[in-house]
Amino acid sequence: MSSRRQNRPVSPARTAENGRYAAARGWTGIVFIATSLDGFIARGNNTIEWLTEPDTTVTHPGDAALTAGAVAAIPGARRRAAGPGEAAGDYAGLMARVDHLVMGRNTYETVAGFPEWPYPETPVIVLSTSLPRDADARVTIAGSVAEATDLLSRARAGGVYIDGGQTVRAFLEEGLVDELTVSRAPILLGSGLPLFGGGAPEQRLRLDAAATGPNGLVHARYTVLRDDAGAGRGSGATLRK
Amino acid sequence: MSSRRQNRPVSPARTAENGRYAAARGWTGIVFIATSLDGFIARGNNTIEWLTEPDTTVTHPGDAALTAGAVAAIPGARRRAAGPGEAAGDYAGLMARVDHLVMGRNTYETVAGFPEWPYPETPVIVLSTSLPRDADARVTIAGSVAEATDLLSRARAGGVYIDGGQTVRAFLEEGLVDELTVSRAPILLGSGLPLFGGGAPEQRLRLDAAATGPNGLVHARYTVLRDDAGAGRGSGATLRK
Numbered sequence: 374m375s376s377r378r379q380n381r382p383v384s385p386a387r388t389a390e391n392g393r394y395a396a397a398r399g400w401t402g403i404v405f406i407a408t409s410l411d412g413f414i415a416r417g418n419n420t421i422e423w424l425t426e427p428d429t430t431v432t433h434p435g436d437a438a439l440t441a442g443a444v445a446a447i448p449g450a451r452r453r454a455a456g457p458g459e460a461a462g463d464y465a466g467l468m469a470r471v472d473h474l475v476m477g478r479n480t481y482e483t484v485a486g487f488p489e490w491p492y493p494e495t496p497v498i499v500l501s502t503s504l505p506r507d508a509d510a511r512v513t514i515a516g517s518v519a520e521a522t523d524l525l526s527r528a529r530a531g532g533v534y535i536d537g538g539q540t541v542r543a544f545l546e547e548g549l550v551d552e553l554t555v556s557r558a559p560i561l562l563g564s565g566l567p568l569f570g571g572g573a574p575e576q577r578l579r580l581d582a583a584a585t586g587p588n589g590l591v592h593a594r595y596t597v598l599r600d601d602a603g604a605g606r607g608s609g610a611t612l613r614k
Numbered sequence: 615m616s617s618r619r620q621n622r623p624v625s626p627a628r629t630a631e632n633g634r635y636a637a638a639r640g641w642t643g644i645v646f647i648a649t650s651l652d653g654f655i656a657r658g659n660n661t662i663e664w665l666t667e668p669d670t671t672v673t674h675p676g677d678a679a680l681t682a683g684a685v686a687a688i689p690g691a692r693r694r695a696a697g698p699g700e701a702a703g704d705y706a707g708l709m710a711r712v713d714h715l716v717m718g719r720n721t722y723e724t725v726a727g728f729p730e731w732p733y734p735e736t737p738v739i740v741l742s743t744s745l746p747r748d749a750d751a752r753v754t755i756a757g758s759v760a761e762a763t764d765l766l767s768r769a770r771a772g773g774v775y776i777d778g779g780q781t782v783r784a785f786l787e788e789g790l791v792d793e794l795t796v797s798r799a800p801i802l803l804g805s806g807l808p809l810f811g812g813g814a815p816e817q818r819l820r821l822d823a824a825a826t827g828p829n830g831l832v833h834a835r836y837t838v839l840r841d842d843a844g845a846g847r848g849s850g851a852t853l854r855k
Binding site for chain 1: 669672673675794796798800802803804811812813814815819820821822823824832836
């Protein structure tokens with residue numbers, strides 16, 4: 374499967390087919406990302422202090438799980454899917470299911486600038502066409518989504534954390550995201566780097582859990598639906614000619 | 615105040631000043647609007663059946679208030695503000711506080727196409743530069759935001775429901791929105807009519823309540839902050855030169 378992927382160009386028309394690949398691929402693609410209420414992951418100058426250094430003088434409602442008990446046995450849940458007790462926005466619970474990370478170069482450079490490398494135990498794949506293959510011994514460089522998925526399949530990945538706006542969009546369009554948590558920060562940025570947009574195919578979601586977090590965050594966790602009804606009715610494969 | 619508004623052109627640089635107008639204006643600007651997870655209020659062809667006719671074969675978590683009891687006395691709450699017991703997404707509770715509606719021409723035309731006019735008891739202002747003043751006896755046409763705010767002040771409006779993407783953006787930019795509920799539907803549309811975007815000034819928000827609704831909706835209700843800290847630190851007035 375992985376060699377077929379590598380030999381075929383990426384095109385939106387293959388989305389439904391990728392959905393079938395996705396069902397067979399064995400690993401779960403997990404997105405966990407924060408945006409402003411208007412959908413930006415960073416300001417235009419890449420700053421996120423509106424997220425990391427929130428205004429503590431404002432009192433928001435406290436931390437509360439929205440749907441405790443509502444997420445029971447999930448039909449067709451994949452390996453490495455969130456369990457019934459995992460609240461939306463539970464980063465520790467999510468990371469316990471993650472054994473590989475995939476991120477774009479921008480996100481990598483942000484993470485590489487942290488005082489300490491935050492993933493000493495977890496293999497990290499960086500999607501980049503410009504970084505040399507030996508740029509950083511802590512990561513593996515992949516030149517394309519197809520190469521990254523090939524690496525993940527060969528590593529028998531289970532739970533894959535997909536990070537960064539461009540990388541999330543690319544994996545979504547290829548049908549490689551199964552679980553999607555979006556955490557909304559209480560601010561309108563007005564402009565910046567958008568998480569979504571750009572004409573991706575439609576994808577129906579199932580809300581699995583929601584919760585408020587500290588500092589006014591609202592977390593919502595979704596499963597990306599890939600059943601026949603979805604493929605026939607609302608997926609990009611039928612809408613994009 | 616209202617005649618001054620009318621005589622001055624609308625410009626982003628006046629946002630902080632408008633914030634002061636807003637504090638004095640006497641009515642509360644309320645937004646209650648649904649979007650896809652990726653922030654679109656309608657498909658590019660204006661259809662919203664993804665919202666109004668959701669797929670009932672998918673089981674989402676049930677209706678649950680997130681922050682019951684968390685919204686206590688709100689410091690500086692305006693007249694017509696949501697009470698402590700009002701859950702996010704409570705349309706009936708919200709409409710009980712609304713005595714005027716403002717909408718754009720697109721929204722008006724959608725509403726006018728309904729089998730029954732849904733607001734027989736509530737004065738409706740339609741923002742339009744093209745509709746004739748006597749287009750529809752059920753509504754009042756206003757040619758600008760300034761004219762609409764003048765009409766609202768003269769009518770001694772209390773709670774004003776602001777509807778439609780362009781109208782919401784225009785009122786937000788003018789500092790005329792106090793309360794903002796966004797309800798996220800569990801779908802990625804990929805493209806369509808966006809609620810936000812277009813370089814509006816930054817605005818900090820306070821999360822007041824959140825809840826899940828039927829069909830996988832996640833409601834979050836915010837107060838638009840206009841205190842000195844906000845104006846000095848993050849508002850568009852200081853960031854837009």
